[in-house]
Amino acid sequence: MNTAIWLVRREFWENRAIWLIPAVFGGLLILASLFGGYHVIGAEDLTTVRTVVQAGALDGMVMIAVTFFVVMAIYSTWYLLDCLYADRKDRSILFWKSMPISDTATVISKLVTALILVPLVYFAFADVTTLLMAFIISVRASASIGGSLWRIDTWLQIQTLWLYLIATTAIWYLPVAGWLLAVSAWAKRAVILWSILPPLALALAERVFLGTQVIAGYLAARIGLAGYFSHALQYTPGAANWVKTEIGHDASIETPVSLYRFLNAGGFVSSPETWIGAAIGIALIVCAIQLRTRRTEI
Amino acid sequence: MPAVIEARDLTKKYGAHVALDRANFSAEAGRIVGLIGPNGAGKTTALRAILGLTDFEGQLQVLGREPFRERTALMHDACFIADVAVLPAWLRVDHAIDFVAGVHPRFRRDRALALLAKAGITGKRRMRELSKGMKTQVHLALTMAIDAKLLVLDEPTLGLDILARRAFYDALVNDYMDETRTILITTHQVEEVENLLTDVLFIDKGRIVLDSSLDDIATRYAAIAVATDRLEAARAEKPFYERPLLGKMVLYYEQPNFDQLAALGEVHTPTIADLFVAKLSGGVE
Numbered sequence: 215m216n217t218a219i220w221l222v223r224r225e226f227w228e229n230r231a232i233w234l235i236p237a238v239f240g241g242l243l244i245l246a247s248l249f250g251g252y253h254v255i256g257a258e259d260l261t262t263v264r265t266v267v268q269a270g271a272l273d274g275m276v277m278i279a280v281t282f283f284v285v286m287a288i289y290s291t292w293y294l295l296d297c298l299y300a301d302r303k304d305r306s307i308l309f310w311k312s313m314p315i316s317d318t319a320t321v322i323s324k325l326v327t328a329l330i331l332v333p334l335v336y337f338a339f340a341d342v343t344t345l346l347m348a349f350i351i352s353v354r355a356s357a358s359i360g361g362s363l364w365r366i367d368t369w370l371q372i373q374t375l376w377l378y379l380i381a382t383t384a385i386w387y388l389p390v391a392g393w394l395l396a397v398s399a400w401a402k403r404a405v406i407l408w409s410i411l412p413p414l415a416l417a418l419a420e421r422v423f424l425g426t427q428v429i430a431g432y433l434a435a436r437i438g439l440a441g442y443f444s445h446a447l448q449y450t451p452g453a454a455n456w457v458k459t460e461i462g463h464d465a466s467i468e469t470p471v472s473l474y475r476f477l478n479a480g481g482f483v484s485s486p487e488t489w490i491g492a493a494i495g496i497a498l499i500v501c502a503i504q505l506r507t508r509r510t511e512i
Numbered sequence: 513m514p515a516v517i518e519a520r521d522l523t524k525k526y527g528a529h530v531a532l533d534r535a536n537f538s539a540e541a542g543r544i545v546g547l548i549g550p551n552g553a554g555k556t557t558a559l560r561a562i563l564g565l566t567d568f569e570g571q572l573q574v575l576g577r578e579p580f581r582e583r584t585a586l587m588h589d590a591c592f593i594a595d596v597a598v599l600p601a602w603l604r605v606d607h608a609i610d611f612v613a614g615v616h617p618r619f620r621r622d623r624a625l626a627l628l629a630k631a632g633i634t635g636k637r638r639m640r641e642l643s644k645g646m647k648t649q650v651h652l653a654l655t656m657a658i659d660a661k662l663l664v665l666d667e668p669t670l671g672l673d674i675l676a677r678r679a680f681y682d683a684l685v686n687d688y689m690d691e692t693r694t695i696l697i698t699t700h701q702v703e704e705v706e707n708l709l710t711d712v713l714f715i716d717k718g719r720i721v722l723d724s725s726l727d728d729i730a731t732r733y734a735a736i737a738v739a740t741d742r743l744e745a746a747r748a749e750k751p752f753y754e755r756p757l758l759g760k761m762v763l764y765y766e767q768p769n770f771d772q773l774a775a776l777g778e779v780h781t782p783t784i785a786d787l788f789v790a791k792l793s794g795g796v797e
Contacts (some may be wrong), residue, residue: 220614228602304602311565313615314587317753507583510565 217315222331225297232332235289236282236339243278247347247354262460267355269459272368274474275344279372282340283333283379288396290328293403294391297324298398298502302512317506321395325499329384337376344372371473378477382446386482389491390437393500399505400512436491440463445485448478480510514576516541516662516694517562521570524557524718529555530745533718534570539711541661542691543725546705547698548788549715556594558715559666562696563592565578575661588618591655592664596671597647601640605633605650612654631676644671652680656688663688665697669704675700681708703786710779712784716792726784735782736773737762748775753790764790 226232298321301307310320348364394409401408417430435441449455455475456468470476482488518538519600524532529588532554539545549555564573564583570580577586599608605628612619624703628634631649648671655663685708689695694781699705716723724732737760738746747754749772751763764782765773773779782790 217615220611223614224607224611227604228600229609301600304600305595305598306603308565308594308598311583312587312592312594312655313564313612314584314617315615316584387586471795507580510560 217400218323219313219317221319225323225327225331228300229293229327231289232293232327233335233339235285236336239282240339240343242341243343244346247350253421263422266459266467268365268368269457269467271348271365272371272469273289273467275348275368275372276345276375278347279340279376282343283337284334287383290332291390292395293332294324294328294394295398296408297328298395298506299401299405302509305512307510310349311510318503321399321499321503325391325395329387330380333376333380333383337380340376345369359393374477375473378479382479382482384448385443385488385492386442387493388435389498390495392502395502396498396505399502399509435487443486446478446482447476448481449476458482514640515539515541515573516575517696518573519558519562519570520572522558522561522572523569523718524554524561524566525585530718532561532568535718535720537713537720537723539694539696541694543710544685544695544708545711545791546702546709546784547696547713547715548702548784549698550792551722554718555625555715556666559592559594559664559698559719563590563594563664565594588616589660590662590664591658591660592666593651593655594664594666596651596667597644599647599651600640601638603639604636604641605639606636606779608650608654612658616658617679618659619654620657620659624653627653627656630679645673645676648672649676656683661693663695665692665695665699667699668697669699669701677704681705684708686746698795703783704789706784709784714788714791722787722791729784729787730781732767733782733787734765734768734770734773734779735786736761736765736777736779738777742776749776753793756792762786 238272301310393413397405397409413429413433417427417433420429421427443449455471457471458466458468460466514626515538517537518536519535520534522537523530534610534638535554535558547558557566561568561572562579564574564579564581564586567580574586575589581585606611609621609624609628612624616738628650631646631653633642633646633650633653639650648669652668669680672680681704686693691711697705709726711725712722713720735748737757743761747762748761749763749765749768751765753764754761756762764787770779
């Protein structure tokens with residue numbers, strides 16, 4: 215356990231971008247809310263204005279969460295691809311391997327960092343950012359809103375959404391993470407190319423020689439966001455899930471009644487595809503550990 | 513007491529290239545063993561096998577363990593510096609100490625700090641800010657602060673100036689070494705380690721060509737320098753190598769008749785470097 219903590223600290227020492235990127239990103243958003251122009255929608259009475267602004271605030275918070283999440287996903291992908299390659303490249307693997315730390319512990323520490331800890335860091339920064347922005351905007355616009363944007367249930371929904379996204383993406387994208395780690399432990403150079411070309415070649419070969427697109431279909435269903443959304447989230451169109459808030463006379467915004475209604479934990483856990491993917495992911499991670507044991511040199 | 517390192521028919525092939533060819537050697541506790549060989553002789557491969565960094569054919573036991581399968585356990589009792597300047601550029605000196613202290617039960621922080629203070633390296637500097645020599649000092653301090661039974665050093669002083677090299681070897685012998693420990697060391701600068709080695713292993717083309725203690729070398733090998741008039745008589749004693757030196761000829765013998773050699777000239781024990789050249793050049797021209 216002690217070793218695990220040090221392995222994770224080591225990752226944060228090496229990859230300061232883990233917190234620098236969301237810190238800068240959050241900082242920019244806060245600056246924008248401090249100095250940016252704002253416009254409170256005109257409405258007849260203060261109650262309507264508050265409803266409208268709070269509805270807009272929920273949309274805004276979800277937007278910020280999603281944006282942070284996208285940046286995080288790109289960063290984690292790069293991190294997984296680089297983590298086992300970088301220390302072979304600079305030969306520091308010869309130092310790390312002189313410590314009584316198993317290759318399994320090393321690989322798992324990188325996996326946990328990418329799939330759990332990096333998302334949690336982004337979550338924390340997104341949270342602080344949204345809280346500060348809500349506070350700043352509430353203060354700046356208090357004259358026209360007449361109160362705070364802060365609503366505890368909105369905030370709790372966002373927290374749940376984050377934790378749900380972190381848990382489900384970690385499981386859903388385990389095969390992707392396993393593949394990236396295996397490439398990172400194996401490639402002598404050009405990790406990005408090696409991560410993309412073999413699956414692409416496989417899909418093309420299938421199309422050319424068999425005329426089918428089964429592999430391409432599987433890959434798209436796993437990597438593409440649509441595959442994840444259809445398993446982990448649910449969206450039933452219809453008025454029941456949405457609140458329509460009138461703005462002035464001829465405009466309106468739609469906000470979800472509750473974010474909880476979009477989470478499909480039951481469907482995600484009971485889908486065989488979730489667990490087949492996880493099993494493939496674990497197999498690839500075992501491969502990555504084996505490669506890590508055998509490959510010391512570039 | 514079982515040997516610390518015991519290799520039987522150790523073989524490693526990279527495709528068609530045979531890096532280690534049925535090498536046999538062993539090292540006992542309390543010894544300082546020099547592994548000496550030309551570039552590409554298999555030194556590094558042998559060290560990698562001993563440290564569990566590479567798979568191999570044949571048998572190899574290090575501290576009673578199979579290194580490749582039990583590297584993690586082995587690294588509790590063994591430590592190594594397999595190359596110079598391998599500490600990553602982003603690592604801070606204080607973090608490096610914290611990390612090793614955190615993961616290695618045999619690490620003594622006070623010792624590492626004392627060694628670093630002696631080298632004049634302090635605090636929060638990152639490896640990228642340090643010179644190659646200083647980086648090596650940090651790595652040496654981290655490694656020598658581990659109470660290991662086996663210390664493996666591959667060219668440990670490359671990049672250090674002569675003062676630092678001397679200080680390192682002095683510390684190694686006087687502060688670090690004791691009868692429970694074993695040190696395996698490779699270096700190109702044989703002259704520098706000659707006085708501290710207790711044993712030598714010569715390796716050439718993947719094979720061990722000499723495995724001997726220094727004491728045995730003194731009783732087994734001899735060299736004499738003779739002028740031309742005595743060359744034929746000296747050659748009659750069957751030297752295995754000879755080379756001209758300042759108008760004389762130096763002849764090297766294995767298990768000679770020391771009395772007869774003494775009649776020809778002053779008999780001396782060849783230096784490790786000379787013996788190495790003699791052994792590897794082989795044969796009288």
